[in-house]
Amino acid sequence: MNPTNLTRRLLAPRKDQEAQSMHAFVDETKQNGLLIAATFAEPRHVQQASKVLQAKRMPGQNRIHFKTEKDARRREICSTLCTMDVQVRVYDATGIRSAREARTSCLTAVVEDLAFHGGGRLTIEQDDSLTDSDRRTLYSAVRKFGVADTLSYQHVRPNQQPLLWVSDAVAWCFAKGGDWRRRVTPLIAEVRTLS
Numbered sequence: 213m214n215p216t217n218l219t220r221r222l223l224a225p226r227k228d229q230e231a232q233s234m235h236a237f238v239d240e241t242k243q244n245g246l247l248i249a250a251t252f253a254e255p256r257h258v259q260q261a262s263k264v265l266q267a268k269r270m271p272g273q274n275r276i277h278f279k280t281e282k283d284a285r286r287r288e289i290c291s292t293l294c295t296m297d298v299q300v301r302v303y304d305a306t307g308i309r310s311a312r313e314a315r316t317s318c319l320t321a322v323v324e325d326l327a328f329h330g331g332g333r334l335t336i337e338q339d340d341s342l343t344d345s346d347r348r349t350l351y352s353a354v355r356k357f358g359v360a361d362t363l364s365y366q367h368v369r370p371n372q373q374p375l376l377w378v379s380d381a382v383a384w385c386f387a388k389g390g391d392w393r394r395r396v397t398p399l400i401a402e403v404r405t406l407s
Contacts, residue, residue, distance in 0.1 A: 236322060246308070
């Protein structure tokens with residue numbers, strides 16, 4: 213069976229869950245061009261996943277930020293992430309030279325996937341320099357895919373939404389490649405290469 217078809221079947225809402233719509237949490241890395249990770253979770257799993265992630269913070273940490281963690285801790289966090297009821301989709305725009313076009317392509321693809329999976333909420337890590345342009349992109353995308361009335365979106369600081377930390381970790385690991393990518397592979401439902 214094609215893994216993409218399997219993923220779509222697993223993520224598609226069941227009739228008894230239609231009132232619950234998929235949520236997505238987006239973060240990126242710009243290490244070698246733009247790579248966005250979107251963590252998809254059913255609403256019933258968001259609170260538990262958030263509790264697990266908050267418990268993984270070190271004393272004094274207000275968030276988990278993979279770039280600043282030590283390798284041993286990164287490995288521990290990756291193991292924890294792989295036990296959670298979430299799936300991550302990676303949007304690889306490293307082949308697009310324009311940073312603006314790359315981000316527009318990624319966010320549009322995230323909205324497309326949320327529309328397909330019955331998504332109700334999109335949360336993006338806030339970067340004040342990109343918020344206005346993101347809003348224009350999202351305004352167009354929700355209309356393009358017919359979800360303007362059903363999909364809401366917001367920008368929040370990373371310490372406000374722990375599921376953003378999953379996307380941060382997967383984006384970092386995927387960009388690093390090698391053993392780091394292997395560690396998060398169980399979480400990755402699909403990789404979309406955008407051009």
